[in-house]
Amino acid sequence: MPPAPLSRSGKSRRTTDSPITYFIKKALETPGLVSFAAGLVDEGSLPVDEVRAAATEILSDPRAGQTALQYGSTHGMPELRRQVLDLVCGLDGVNPSDLNLTPNDVCITTGSQQLLYLLGEVMFDPGDIVISEAPSYFVYHSLLQSHGAEVLTVPMDEHGMDVDALDALLDRLRRSGDLPRVKVIYTVDYFQNPTGLTLSLERRKRLVEIAKRYSTAHRILILEDAAYRELKFSGPDLPSIKSFDPANEFVVYTSTFSKPCAPGLKTGYAILPPDVLAPILHLKGSHDFGSTNLSQHLLSRMMASGAYQAHAEKLRTVYRNKRDLMLSALESEFRDFPAARWTVPDGGFYVWFTLDGVDTGPNGPLVPAALEAGVLYVPGEFGHVPDANGHMPKNECRLCYGVATEPEITEGIRRLRKACAAVAAGKPKKEPVGV
Amino acid sequence: MPPAPLSRSGKSRRTTDSPITYFIKKALETPGLVSFAAGLVDEGSLPVDEVRAAATEILSDPRAGQTALQYGSTHGMPELRRQVLDLVCGLDGVNPSDLNLTPNDVCITTGSQQLLYLLGEVMFDPGDIVISEAPSYFVYHSLLQSHGAEVLTVPMDEHGMDVDALDALLDRLRRSGDLPRVKVIYTVDYFQNPTGLTLSLERRKRLVEIAKRYSTAHRILILEDAAYRELKFSGPDLPSIKSFDPANEFVVYTSTFSKPCAPGLKTGYAILPPDVLAPILHLKGSHDFGSTNLSQHLLSRMMASGAYQAHAEKLRTVYRNKRDLMLSALESEFRDFPAARWTVPDGGFYVWFTLDGVDTGPNGPLVPAALEAGVLYVPGEFGHVPDANGHMPKNECRLCYGVATEPEITEGIRRLRKACAAVAAGKPKKEPVGV
Structure with missing residues (x-):
């Protein structure tokens, strides 16, 4: 016999899993997928040596080490x-x-x-x-x-x-x-x-x-x-x-x-x-x-x-290169695709990609087409709240170049174009995802 | 002109600073004080070498280091x-x-x-x-x-x-x-x-x-x-x-x-x-x-x-010794003080000390007497909630031997006895603290 049900708080009942969790999970489950979905940072530039040096310094000094390991x-x-x-x-x-x-x-x-x-x-x-x-x-x-x-x-x-x-x-x-x-x-x-x-x-x-x-x-x-x-x-x-x-x-x-x-x-x-x-x-x-x-x-x-400051400086170059790569891939893949436009960020990880007339949402045709092509983005509607009439834009994508490698960025945009072309041709290959 | 007041949530208005904060602060401000108040751990036995070894291992391997430094x-x-x-x-x-x-x-x-x-x-x-x-x-x-x-x-x-x-x-x-x-x-x-x-x-x-x-x-x-x-x-x-x-x-x-x-x-x-x-x-x-x-x-x-397990084993000896020291100090200082009794823990950091007929609370005479003698405890009433009539025990102290060194434990109990004797003789030296 199952136990009696929990009687949870109002706050807990208001709290649901983030819809983005589904997308992160999908990315982890699909081998070979290029993920522009997860907002993770670039892996190769993580400050492994810098943190090791700081840890060694602190933990080679018993007094400093104890202070860092105490409350x-x-x-x-x-x-x-x-x-x-x-x-x-x-x-x-x-x-x-x-x-x-x-x-x-x-x-x-x-x-x-x-x-x-x-x-x-x-x-x-x-x-x-x-x-x-x-x-x-x-x-x-x-x-x-x-x-x-x-x-x-x-x-x-x-x-x-x-x-x-x-x-x-x-x-x-x-x-x-x-x-x-x-x-x-x-x-x-x-x-x-x-x-x-x-x-x-x-x-x-x-x-x-x-x-x-x-x-x-x-x-x-x-x-x-x-x-x-x-x-x-x-x-x-x-x-x-x-x-x-x-x-x-x-x-x-x-x-x-x-x-x-x-x-x-x-x-x-x-x-x-x-x-x-x-x-x-x-x-x-x-x-x-x-x-x-x-x-x-x-x-x-x-x-x-100064290791922190030097590292942050290095990261600015890493992410500039990644942004440039994503923008030039978008330019070459979507030049002839008038429905597409995108933002040009001066920093950070994100390009906002708009596709006039294409439903980019979790129940639209682009998500399954993109998954079939081997790329994933975050549907823009997750960033919106419905207006008084229940409407919100459903034709946007968040593209994150944070964690994708440089070859993945180029390949991922190529795949995104393939998915957009498939949707534009009216042939979604799979059922809607139904998050 | 001051800005308009904040309009805080019900939860925030229900939340006050922990009364124990005052005691921790007092301990930090008073040089030479023996604190049995703070629930901190023993400093000398913190696993500085063990953490350094683990950090070096992880951060000497770029892949392992990156995984540890990513989300x-x-x-x-x-x-x-x-x-x-x-x-x-x-x-x-x-x-x-x-x-x-x-x-x-x-x-x-x-x-x-x-x-x-x-x-x-x-x-x-x-x-x-x-x-x-x-x-x-x-x-x-x-x-x-x-x-x-x-x-x-x-x-x-x-x-x-x-x-x-x-x-x-x-x-x-x-x-x-x-x-x-x-x-x-x-x-x-x-x-x-x-x-x-x-x-x-x-x-x-x-x-x-x-x-x-x-x-x-x-x-x-x-x-x-x-x-x-x-x-x-x-x-x-x-x-x-x-x-x-x-x-x-x-x-x-x-x-x-x-x-x-x-x-x-x-x-x-x-x-x-x-x-x-x-x-x-x-x-x-x-x-x-x-x-x-x-x-x-x-x-x-x-x-x-296995470093974790070996360290925990070592800690059991460290804290057993500290407990033994506190118990023997209590025994020698309070043997002739019939109002006093205390628990004998089989582990952890805490001895619960009861003083029949002495108000150990923040507004009672023992806190200022103890501070004057150079020792601090946590008033037991902080662990109680008032009963339907607003009553709760006010004659208990939490004595923590976690962070005090071995010499401090012996000296701290001696000072506590001095404070108890002063209160028993009816001569609190200072005003109540009024937390």
Whole structure:
């Protein structure tokens, strides 16, 4: 006899497996498949030697080794917090004091993902509103579903989030009496996951001005997810949105060492207002009372020696080459395919590929055609939320060149073209996938 | 002008800083203080050489190094999950198949603390009930407060949780119609934090039988927190409560590498029913999509080489010596102090010290007297929840010999005696602390 059923929480009942899990699983199961789906980093350039050198240094010194292997603190290693602050302020060309910041305004988390989760826990009750870009980071949307938050979106163009549309949306919400539910404006402002687009300088300033202007009865926070910032290989150097928040009141800046260094160290960080930090640390105390201490010591050592900075510089070349390869493969394969267009990222891992008139979704014809041709992408619709009429764009693909090797990139785009040609010719070979 | 106030979630408003934070901070601020307060591990025995050897092996092999530095999975490294299952089943003297278990029933978490949190998220809505031992693990109580769960307790004696009292409590809850709110029975069943007490063999069986018997309309889970199990240095080998759940339905077993290996690797694990695991992994996907991969590879390597097992064996001697030293210091300092008695743990880090008629709480006279004498403990009341009349025991102390050195243990107990003598003589030297 089966046991009595579990009586799970409302939050658990709201939480489902991410649809992207199916795609990752498919990629792992299919030998020879070129995956542009998984958002993994380039394997060959992982800093194996650099981490070994840092580990050897730390663990050859009994005192340093013991400190790294003991419990750390919930807040994170003080020296690493100082280094993070210097890193970010360095990118912004300011001193920490210009932004009213000290290392106490930094916290270390289990990847930037944990910060996204914790901020959600601190801010959202079911029914609260988050405003994000359309499209936006898939996993953040799953997380908001767990918290019961409602996602409203504003469109993007080549300059990133359309801040006029944001202003108009907030105005509508104010008039409908829904402004009290608006807690956070979320943006991946550098080489966005999934579109590769970047928020322009002028819009960065406007974003802070808009958040302030609507923060009359309660504060609306901007969550600036700068995960890809250090992987910039072209275009202008843009200051963070955070740099337009000189009193440290409105912007939560988060980033990670996973992209510019190594995901296996699972270390991210945030710079945030003190009255947001305190409740985050209280909750983090219950989650884990501190992220992996050894990883923090390794990263701090690599930053002190310059190995981290040199590695990030190397990665910029690695990913520039991969981007160039993907763009030139797209150019040669899809030149004569007028339905196709794509973005040109200045950094990060992602090209956003649009196919007019082709259903790229999990139940459309392109997914099975692509699998048959031996390539996989993430359907763009996973990054969208349906509008009031249940509609969303279904003709986009996220193409990630992070983990694919250079020969795979060329071959994968060739296969994608083959799949598109098959669909255009109206001959999908397999049943829809039905995720 | 200050910015508009934050509008935080109900969960955040329920979450406060752990009162123990004050004590940890006090310990760090006071030079020369002997701290029996912090639950840290022995520093000198941390496996610095063992971790260095594993790191060197992994990171000298580019392929192995890249795998360890890439993203892992939410579920955890497959090989480590297999090793964990073999470890636990080995301690229980059974085969995984005897308990209907495979490595897929194991998940890897950011310390066992994260498992405690995630299980809470999956199971509790505000107003749900958790039954725990009195006293119980402080941090777990904080976590339950975040989730809005109500803690009901059953007393302990020298055989651990009083299961007859548990049965009677569940019967009362059934009669009052409150049984549907009961989700989890929590026990730290080996050398409990904070009392050092261990659940007897007979009660382990009874506990599962009771949970099953009351699981008529919904399942009541047992959360077996075995964090200290591998640090056993005397007494009988006791099988896990999990081993009395052969169909893998009622017991969530969690433990950690922090105690028998190194907290700095921040890796714990759980063995649990599939219908509990799945929703935990869905939420963990939103928290962090996997704990630190490098730590998992280091631990897997140390388990494969035998370094982990040899180190845990060494630790059992280290902590036995420390326990013996604390017990003999207590014996010599408090022999003539009839108000004092204490537990004799068979493993772990904790002695539970009771002082009849002395208020050991944060606002009582002993805390300032102890600080003046140069020693710190955790007031026992932090492990209790008030009963229906608001009462709880206020004459107990948790004494942790984990991080104190051997000379500090002897000196710390001497100072504690001095503080007790001062309080007994009615001359507290300072104002109450007022946490």
